Amino acid sequence: MTGIPFANLLEPGTGILGAGTGSPGVQRVTRHLSELREAFRDQAAVERLLAEGDPLLYEVYNVPVPEDPGELQHCTSVIQPGAVGEEFFMTAGHFHARLATAEVYLCLRGRGVLLMQDRAGEVVAVLELFPGAVSYIPPEWAHRSVNTGPEPLVLFCVYPGDAGHDYGTLREKGFAKLVLRDGGSYRLADNPAYR
Numbered sequence: 412m413t414g415i416p417f418a419n420l421l422e423p424g425t426g427i428l429g430a431g432t433g434s435p436g437v438q439r440v441t442r443h444l445s446e447l448r449e450a451f452r453d454q455a456a457v458e459r460l461l462a463e464g465d466p467l468l469y470e471v472y473n474v475p476v477p478e479d480p481g482e483l484q485h486c487t488s489v490i491q492p493g494a495v496g497e498e499f500f501m502t503a504g505h506f507h508a509r510l511a512t513a514e515v516y517l518c519l520r521g522r523g524v525l526l527m528q529d530r531a532g533e534v535v536a537v538l539e540l541f542p543g544a545v546s547y548i549p550p551e552w553a554h555r556s557v558n559t560g561p562e563p564l565v566l567f568c569v570y571p572g573d574a575g576h577d578y579g580t581l582r583e584k585g586f587a588k589l590v591l592r593d594g595g596s597y598r599l600a601d602n603p604a605y606r
């Protein structure tokens with residue numbers, strides 16, 4: 412037997428995870444537009460937004476769990492509402508470093524889209540995110556969360572302890588599809604910069 416049981420406390424309205432009984436603590440990680448500027452199609456819109464400030468795109472409240480088989484990583488992601496030109500605020504997106512690992516998302520607040528693609532970017536899947544939606548990301552699918560609504564999008568995520576993250580593949584290649592504003596809703600478009 413390894414490890415010591417612990418609990419944390421989730422505020423469903425904000426997604427903030429606070430340290431609870433026996434907790435190892437919770438890490439808050441933030442991503443601003445300047446850190447993700449290449450991910451967006453409209454670079455003129457990126458420059459305009461950066462000139463006005465450097466908007467927060469999302470934050471992650473991560474529970475530090477050993478990166479070992481049998482453990483369960485878990486965190487909340489809070490993606491802010493907004494857009495860069497026509498393209499909604501979104502997470503960087505990743506494959507898992509150990510590809511054969513899945514993930515579950517529970518949406519607690521907001522509206523959005525879970526954008527997924529296979530290794531080659533030839534197969535794309537989209538799931539709607541809304542409070543109560545429990546989304547399953549099978550092994551080997553890259554995943555990105557996109558806030559298509561007017562309020563923060565709050566997700567609770569659970570995945571294997573040793574899954575790890577591969578951000579590099581998508582930083583180089585991008586996603587095959589863009590999620591763009593379309594009136595009060597969204598539409599998918601081919602990413603002209605997809606490599």
Ligand SMILES: [Fe+2]
Nearest residue numbers: 507514554570
């Ligand atoms: Fe993941």
